[in-house]
Amino acid sequence: MSVLVDANTRLLVQGITGKSGSFHASACKEYGTQVVAGVTPARGGEKFENTVPIFDTVAEAVDATQANASMIFVPPEFAGDAILEAADAGIQLIVAITEGIPVMDMMRVRHALEEYSCVLIGPNCPGIITPGACKIGIMPGYIHRPGNIGVVSRSGTLTYEAVWQITSQGLGQSTCIGVGGDPIHGLTLQKAVEYLHADPDTHAIVMIGEIGGSEEEEAAEYIHARVKKPVVSFIAGATAPPGRRMGHAGAIISGGKGTAQAKIEALKKAGVRVAQTLGDIGQEVVAALRK
Amino acid sequence: MNIHEYQARDLLSSAGVAVPRGAVAKTAEEAEAIARSLPCNSFVVKAQVHAGGRGKGHFQDGYKSGVHLVKTPHQVRDVAQHMIGNTLITHQTGPEGKPVHSVLVGESTEIARELYLAIVLDRSSGCPVIVASQQGGMEIEAVAEKNPEAILREVIHPGLGLQPYQARKVSIFLGFPSTGLRAPCRLLHAAYRLFIEKDCSQVEINPLAVTKGGDVVALDAKLNFDDNALFRHKEIQDLQDPSQEDPRDLAAAEHHLNYIGLEGNIGCMVNGAGLAMATLDLIQAAGGKPANFLDVGGGASEQMITAAFRLLQADSSVKAILVNIFGGILKCDLLAQGMISACRNNPPRVPIIVRLQGTNVEQGRKLLKESGLPLIPAEGLMEAAEKAVTAASGKKGK
Numbered sequence: 001m002s003v004l005v006d007a008n009t010r011l012l013v014q015g016i017t018g019k020s021g022s023f024h025a026s027a028c029k030e031y032g033t034q035v036v037a038g039v040t041p042a043r044g045g046e047k048f049e050n051t052v053p054i055f056d057t058v059a060e061a062v063d064a065t066q067a068n069a070s071m072i073f074v075p076p077e078f079a080g081d082a083i084l085e086a087a088d089a090g091i092q093l094i095v096a097i098t099e100g101i102p103v104m105d106m107m108r109v110r111h112a113l114e115e116y117s118c119v120l121i122g123p124n125c126p127g128i129i130t131p132g133a134c135k136i137g138i139m140p141g142y143i144h145r146p147g148n149i150g151v152v153s154r155s156g157t158l159t160y161e162a163v164w165q166i167t168s169q170g171l172g173q174s175t176c177i178g179v180g181g182d183p184i185h186g187l188t189l190q191k192a193v194e195y196l197h198a199d200p201d202t203h204a205i206v207m208i209g210e211i212g213g214s215e216e217e218e219a220a221e222y223i224h225a226r227v228k229k230p231v232v233s234f235i236a237g238a239t240a241p242p243g244r245r246m247g248h249a250g251a252i253i254s255g256g257k258g259t260a261q262a263k264i265e266a267l268k269k270a271g272v273r274v275a276q277t278l279g280d281i282g283q284e285v286v287a288a289l290r291k
Numbered sequence: 292m293n294i295h296e297y298q299a300r301d302l303l304s305s306a307g308v309a310v311p312r313g314a315v316a317k318t319a320e321e322a323e324a325i326a327r328s329l330p331c332n333s334f335v336v337k338a339q340v341h342a343g344g345r346g347k348g349h350f351q352d353g354y355k356s357g358v359h360l361v362k363t364p365h366q367v368r369d370v371a372q373h374m375i376g377n378t379l380i381t382h383q384t385g386p387e388g389k390p391v392h393s394v395l396v397g398e399s400t401e402i403a404r405e406l407y408l409a410i411v412l413d414r415s416s417g418c419p420v421i422v423a424s425q426q427g428g429m430e431i432e433a434v435a436e437k438n439p440e441a442i443l444r445e446v447i448h449p450g451l452g453l454q455p456y457q458a459r460k461v462s463i464f465l466g467f468p469s470t471g472l473r474a475p476c477r478l479l480h481a482a483y484r485l486f487i488e489k490d491c492s493q494v495e496i497n498p499l500a501v502t503k504g505g506d507v508v509a510l511d512a513k514l515n516f517d518d519n520a521l522f523r524h525k526e527i528q529d530l531q532d533p534s535q536e537d538p539r540d541l542a543a544a545e546h547h548l549n550y551i552g553l554e555g556n557i558g559c560m561v562n563g564a565g566l567a568m569a570t571l572d573l574i575q576a577a578g579g580k581p582a583n584f585l586d587v588g589g590g591a592s593e594q595m596i597t598a599a600f601r602l603l604q605a606d607s608s609v610k611a612i613l614v615n616i617f618g619g620i621l622k623c624d625l626l627a628q629g630m631i632s633a634c635r636n637n638p639p640r641v642p643i644i645v646r647l648q649g650t651n652v653e654q655g656r657k658l659l660k661e662s663g664l665p666l667i668p669a670e671g672l673m674e675a676a677e678k679a680v681t682a683a684s685g686k687k688g689k
Contacts, residue, residue: 076519102520103412104490107449110417126619140619140650155565157617160649161672164617181564184417210565213414236568239575240584247549247564247586249519250414255432277576278569279672 002130003150003175003195003202004093004119005069009134012037012067012091014058014074014082016048021073024097024138025052028071031135037061058089069093071127071136079123080105087116094186095136096123103249106184113186120186124248126156126178137178139163147172149285150196152189153208154181154215155248158236158278162206165282171289174202181248183213190219197227204230204288206281207272209263211237212251216263224270230288233267234275235260292516294530295339297395299514302489303496307481309508313397315339322371325396326364333399334361336370338379340389341535343513348381350374351388357381360399367396390534400508405498406465407431408479410486412493413446419486421445421453421479423461427498453483465499474507489527490520539583539606546598548587555580556610557683558603558641560596562587562621570615573672579680582609591621596629597636604637611683613675614645623647623655631662642667642682646675 011028015021016038025048029035037055038048044056055061058070070091074082079098086094101123113120121128127137131144139156143164149171153159159178166173177192179185189207196202205227209216216235223231238260240246242253253259264274275284294302297315304310312329316322326334338345338357345357350373357379359370371394380388405427413420423443426434434441443464447453455476462475478499486494493515500510521528533541543550549564553571557579561567567586574581583606587599603612616626626647646669647655659666667682669675 077522100519102490102523103492103517104449104487104520107412107417107419111448111450138620143649153565155563155568157561157563157619158565158569160563160617160619161566161569164648183412183414208565210568218415234569236565236572238572239581240568240571241551241553244551244584246551246568246584251564251568255435277573277673278566279573 002133003177003199005128005130005134005136005175007133009069009093009136010034010036010065010067011069011071011136012039012058012061012065014039014070014072014086016040016052016054016073017043018073020097022048024071024073027141028135031141033134033136036065036067058085058091062089062091067091069136070095072096072098074098076100076102080109083109083120084112087113087118092118093121094118095121095125095127096186097125097127097138099124101182103184106182110184110186121177122180122185124182124185125180126159128175128177130175131173139176139178143167144176145172148174148201148203149206150174150199150202150204151176151206151208152192152196153178154189154210154250155208155236158208158234161278162208162234162281166206166285169282169286171285174199181250183250188218189215190222193219193222193227197229202229204232204285206285207231207233209233209235210248210251211240211246211253211260212248212258214258217266220266220270220272223272230291231272232275232281232284232288233272234278234281235263235267236278292518292521292527292531293341293535294514295341295393295532296337296511297339297393298530299512300395300509302485302514303482303509303512306485308478308485308496309506311397311400311508311510313395315393315395316371317375317393319368319372319375322394322396323364323368326367329398331398332362334364334367335359335397335399336361336367336374337395337397338374338391339393339395340379340384340391341532342381342383342389344381344383345379348379348384351378351380357391371396392534400500400510401503402500403503404466404501406501407434407497408482408499409493409495409497410482410491413444416446418449419447419483421447421457421461421483423465425466427500431497447483452487453480471505478507489524490517491515492517539602542602543585546595548585548595548599548602550602551584553581553583555582556608557679558582558606558609558612559615560585560587560599560603560612561615562591562617566615566617570613570676573676574613574679577673577676577680579676579683582606587621593625593629593632596626597633600630600633601637604640609641610685611641611679612643613679614643615672615675616647616649618647618649618651618655622651623649624651624658627655627658631658631664634664639665644669644675644679644682646670646672
């Protein structure tokens, strides 16, 4: 078992002919993901790497290949439209990697998606991986190892750090999900924790947050009320100056809200083990499993 | 992106929000001429800088306050003379202050009531939200803390936009009589339209004044814009004022680097925003102070690495550099090549601590070792931070 993606996932790539799209479509394919189609308007009929058929629209691609997940590399000005096209074609899992989508576009997209049953991961995220089975995203595959630790995070490289520490401890991951660094995005930390908690093959959960917004606090409430599995957390940005956007559009302390201190406090209250510094995540996971 | 008050005022005015009469002046003569053209007998002169707290601020030469109320055009000229070319220091500018190149000269308004109005993004609902309060002229955070029921938050559906009943509800909350809702409702619709059309991240009108004559006018306003949407607003991009930005930030923007200047002495170069933030935390946990936040991004090119490195080297406050890279898409060997070529053209002036992990890490470490550059390698995260702190303090590391 795993969360959201497994060996049966059939992936299509929107923006497969672009520089990043083609690079990562290749990498996912090499990892073992079933990449069944690509979509680039006006390039329909061509083939990607001589094997993967390219279509003009997502609907055509779904009809021909029964794709059920999409990975989006479309440039920011057109990415909102690409997400809506995927949802409308019946795609169940949409992973938007694109960074820099205007907030106003994402506001409209998020509301439109309420009409559909699909799950959106991202945008501005590393993607999702079930080690050994399916990789949808830009994470380096080799740092992962199949196992029983579920990982969810708002940051790409911090996820890699955590995953690498878990792997270095001789453990592995069930599924790793990067929800993305934008202020308005699809899957929330809490929802990701819910999925991981419901997965019998996930024995412990690592949740990595950062300053800005209140998703960590909301997840903490849920963990406190429902989660029986051990949870380890790390929050980045304890020393970030207020009012400055720290790289991610969503990583900003504004009006005294969204501080790392408030998040850490909420998590500790919920019984979560919070790693003091980034380098301590692996050891905290080991300690949490031993308890 | 930030803009000046006079620019925000112009944008609001063309969107249909009433503002006091006035104009911007770049010289004392212009300031006087503007005052003479205004049909009133009391004027306000405001220094234009990208910072709040101007009224309570002071100038580098000791001249008091960035906001003056005067009676004659001649006095307007005198105040403008003091402000233009001077540097204003407020609690938001830092000790170095911000240069004043222009002043806003306006009619002084007789105020009956001061209100607060803002449109911002509500992250949890993913909608725009109108924030309104009768306690204008104060910082909204202070009101929220002491008196939360004095604030109304009205969430707007992004598909439907601001509905007339919502505008009426906000206006009534702001204390307008039911027979006098037309002006505030029109203002709310105009401000909302501006928020949407220009991809604002914030429209804040504080204070929103009700004059003794019964007009509703925006006395001061702050607009912020979504950087991600600037590509479709050339007219907003053109409002940028480089003189108000940290020169280090400007140099970084030229190379598409994600950079924020800070006050410490340890320069950082990291890939990924989350890792960059966590690296600042590590440095402070080790007892040091970072000089900057710098995320070279997941897919940085060799040229970007070289530019980033040059930027850190050029910063005279930097006493040591910490490079912390987890190679994913950005391969460690490429990073190493970028660093080596940057150091070849520009020999390192301060100790450099390098912590590499991830894709092609062995090749990267080997390249750095064989380069003969005086780099200090580190494997652990805390170890790297501690070595950087030691190096920056001038003590010899191990």
